[in-house]
Amino acid sequence: MTGIQVDPRDRRPIYEQLIANIRDLVLRGTLGPDEQMPSVRALAAELAINPNTIQKAYAELERQGVIYSSPGRGSFVCPDPTAMRRAEQAKRLAALWEDLREAHRFGFSRAEVEEILDEIWRDEHDPN
Amino acid sequence: MIQINGITKTFGDIRSLDKISVTVGDGSIFGLIGSNGSGKSTLLRILCGIFAPDEGTVTFDGQPVWENPALKGEIIYLSDEQYFLPASTLYEMRGLYAAFYPRFDESLYCRLCDLFGLDDRRRLSTFSKGMKKQAAVILALASCPKYLLCDETFDGLDPVMRQLFKRLLVDAVAERGMTAVVASHNLSEIEDICDHIALLHRSELVFARELDDLRGEIHTVQAVFDGEFDPTTLRYPIVRCARRGSMVTMVVRGEHDAIEASVRAAGAQFCELIPLTLEEIFISEMEERGYDYTSLI
Structure with a gap:
């Protein structure tokens, strides 16, 4: 098992789901730097989806720099996901600003927002 | 081949x-x-x-x-x-x-x-x-x-x-x-x-x-309009459109981002696009050709 999944109830095309899922696994470090990706054939059989779809998703991930391929050896996770992670963080940060401004506009108090922050950071230190 | x-x-x-x-x-x-x-x-x-x-x-x-x-x-x-x-x-x-x-x-x-x-x-x-x-x-x-x-x-x-x-x-x-x-x-x-x-x-x-490609060019759109919404102002073909209160649900042909921009430009407060399943695409295509069960019952 690779941890790579597609959800048949998800409305997005399978190849978009694959790209998002693999990006996520790389960002979280579940797929580590230079780790070998499952072959197209193995993943097709595991997920029972079209090998051409997987090939297409791998090609797009390679274009995005998430994975690289080595002729005759297969595909591997990029050696250094730092830049990728930084870009993702910048994107999330911009979204956070946007949402907080919206929350502010809709009359949320600073205390209410702080309560959320406290809860999230508490969960991080004590998952129970 | x-x-x-x-x-x-x-x-x-x-x-x-x-x-x-x-x-x-x-x-x-x-x-x-x-x-x-x-x-x-x-x-x-x-x-x-x-x-x-x-x-x-x-x-x-x-x-x-x-x-x-x-x-x-x-x-x-x-x-x-x-x-x-x-x-x-x-x-x-x-x-x-x-x-x-x-x-x-x-x-x-x-x-x-x-x-x-x-x-x-x-x-x-x-x-x-x-x-x-x-x-x-x-x-x-x-x-x-x-x-x-x-x-x-x-x-x-x-x-x-x-x-x-x-x-x-x-x-x-x-x-x-x-x-x-x-x-x-x-x-x-x-x-x-x-x-x-x-x-x-x-x-x-x-x-x-x-x-x-097929799934990328037809979408179900759910949008909320405060005022009136005139479907003819949308620059994309509407296959089906239903309105309940301020919520409009329609099936629109076109690309995701382009439709979203167009619906927002028409004054939507809220707008969400969902790709159609193959079954929904099939039914839509058939409807456009006059082959649907609503005309049968």
């Missing part, structure tokens, strides 16, 4: 196929969908050389299929109704297939019998409908065809066997570069595995497209 060029086929005064032209690339899993009686099975029978078209040509890698035994050794037609020799067992049928299909793989045959859990020394006439289907699938896959033509193969298989068949199918495509044409009404089943889809309706080809 399968090239279908301007195929027309009539039976008496019934026109079953009308000038169909489609190309199926190597290693593709090609879904063939359509309304009842639209000509799917006729097309498959022409592809495997059982029927000759009245007009047009079918070639596999440039070779015509009609009366071409060498090419037919590369093609398996998994018909909706299985044919087995009278009083035969699966083991005896294996001998027949091995005689006609040069790449028949004995060890794969044994592995498949184990996977499906079929006793190949039992008479096929004692098998249930689903088990007969499994037997036909085993013979087809063990023949290692370059081209596999499936007519409603998911029909009659239980969910576990359907999943097994799908895995074996994608494995043959990934391992050997097999090409499959899969005709089915079970759209959610073929949505997972097909890369291209052709839709037939009333003997004509409505479209043959890459599935991801």
